[in-house]
Amino acid sequence: MKTMLVTGGCGFIGSHLVDVLIDQGYQVIVLDDLSTGREYNLNDQAELIVGNITNSTLVNSIIKETDACFHLAAIASTQSSNQDWVGTHQVNLTGTINIFNVARRTGKRPIPVIYASSAAVYGNTEENLIDESYPKQPLTAYGADKLGCELHAKVAGNIDGVPTCGLRFFNVYGPRQDPSSPYSGVISIFANRILSNQSITIFGDGNQTRDFIFVSDVVRYLIAALNQATTEAPVFNVCTGERISIHELAQTAMNVAEQVVPILHQDPREGDIRYSIGNPKAAKDNFNITANITLQEGLSQLFKSF
Ligand code: NAD
Ligand code: UD2
Known part of the structure; x- marks a missing residue:
């Protein structure tokens, strides 16, 4: 049985992902500091480790046991990043670099990391559908840090051979x-x-x-992204169009x-x-999925x- 690490698995999107992974027969370990996530969201078959993604010793000890990582933990608010620039940066960018760093698993094969990026990387756009190559001009620290995650994913692939796939979620909604x-x-x-x-x-x-994209559609993209993670660090819009x-x-x-x-x-x-x-075409072509x-x-x- 494969073991998946889900960071932020007690949160909104993460808890839905955990439910589907467990339904599909995976063993799931969740790392969450419960800052915005809630233990009652979490499937009782998942193992919860309460801790911070910036704690490299902790993350290293967990990742040793896993076959892949879905990295969703973040301070997921553009407004929080306006108010606490440094604090959100430490979680949203340094925390992500920490995940990529331990995913190298020196001495063993690196594990794939599927991570949450955001439409916030684009900043203000025109009214038309935007595809992945649209210029990135984030307006907030949150968006800048998500773009930073994408850049460091390239580094993780180039230097350390860590396969990654980034998903630029647009506005996700749903229960929890x-x-x-x-x-x-x-x-x-x-x-x-x-x-x-x-x-x-x-x-x-x-x-x-x-x-706006419904959370169950986002979970389908996340799971499909497992087969898309490469050292080229691809990134896809996750949206309805x-x-x-x-x-x-x-x-x-x-x-x-x-x-x-x-x-x-x-x-x-x-x-x-x-x-x-967003333009959902690239994800449709590569994942064979559209939001439904x-x-x-x-x-x-x-x-x-x-
Ligand atoms: P959420 O706040 O419900 O979930 C985030 C989870 O991460 C929470 O359970 C929280 O307790 C945990 N967490 C926060 N900081 C942590 C830390 N330092 N260590 C360990 N755990 C920590 O948010 P969400 O909407 O489920 O967002 C999930 C991911 O998707 C985030 O990376 C977010 O930036 C991204 N995203 C969300 C949206 C959206 O519309 N909801 C859009 C774009 C991107
Ligand atoms: C969302 C994500 C963020 C980021 C971004 C990508 C959330 C909470 N945030 O930010 O993580 O990825 O998308 O672009 O999902 N509004 C009101 N009244 C309210 C609340 C909001 O008018 O009571 C407006 C708000 O000013 C904005 C829009 O609704 O114009 C959406 O706001 P949001 O906070 O849901 O999401 P956004 O797009 O700022």
Whole structure:
């Protein structure tokens, strides 16, 4: 039986990945510091090690026992990176370098690392679909560090022979995305507030757009990426190729929930991306996968999960 390490496995995306890996017969070890992840998210057949990805001794001792690593642990908020530049950098970039470094497993074959990058590496884009070669101009420290992860993945491949595959997630949503933090994903915040009949707030004019992808689709990409990890360090968009404005999202969410709440407006957030829509073609060609959950279906599954 193969053993997979999932960093950040108590978090939103990681916990769904762990469920599917266990269903597929893998043994799973999770490394998570429980900073935003929750133990109750975690499948009880997974082994949880509570600790920090920046602790090289700890990560080294765990990785020895594993056949591959899904590296999802991060401080997954652009706004947190604006507020704690150095702290988020230590986790989001130094923590990732630590994972690549121990994946070398000196004396043994390096293990493949599938890691989460982000659409934030592009910064502001045009309104059109963007593919992987689009210029990278991150607006936030979070985006800059995710781009740094991609650059260091190349180094891991070139110098140390570590096979990697980076996935640039666009805006992921679904059950277990924690709505309690103000920096959580907009869909989890809107869904929680609509269901509890509270007003929602739109930052800026609401015409900013996003490409929202449901978490079960993201998990399919993650598992397929195991076969894509090479020392060339490929990177793929993980997105639907469909856009919606935040204003339209608010209306759609209220329609699906059959509940209308007041919409308030506040100033735009620092470093907020105006348009974000990815081209899913490269992942489709290489993984033979496309996202298949529509926003309406995904929202409806999310509302049922509350
Ligand atoms: P999440 O906050 O739910 O999960 C992150 C997990 O990492 C949590 O369980 C947290 O406790 C853990 N963690 C944080 N710092 C750690 C550390 N120093 N050591 C060990 N564990 C630590 O976030 P998520 O939405 O599931 O994000 C997963 C990954 O996907 C992240 O790398 C994030 O940057 C990336 N991503 C997410 C989105 C999205 O829309 N959710 C978009 C693009 C990229
Ligand atoms: C998401 C990811 C981030 C990063 C980025 C990639 C989350 C939490 N963050 O950041 O990790 O990968 O995508 O580009 O998933 N908004 C409101 N009202 C609210 C909350 C948000 O109007 O109550 C707006 C916000 O200003 C932004 C949009 O909704 O324009 C999406 O915000 P978000 O925090 O869900 O995600 P984003 O795109 O900043």
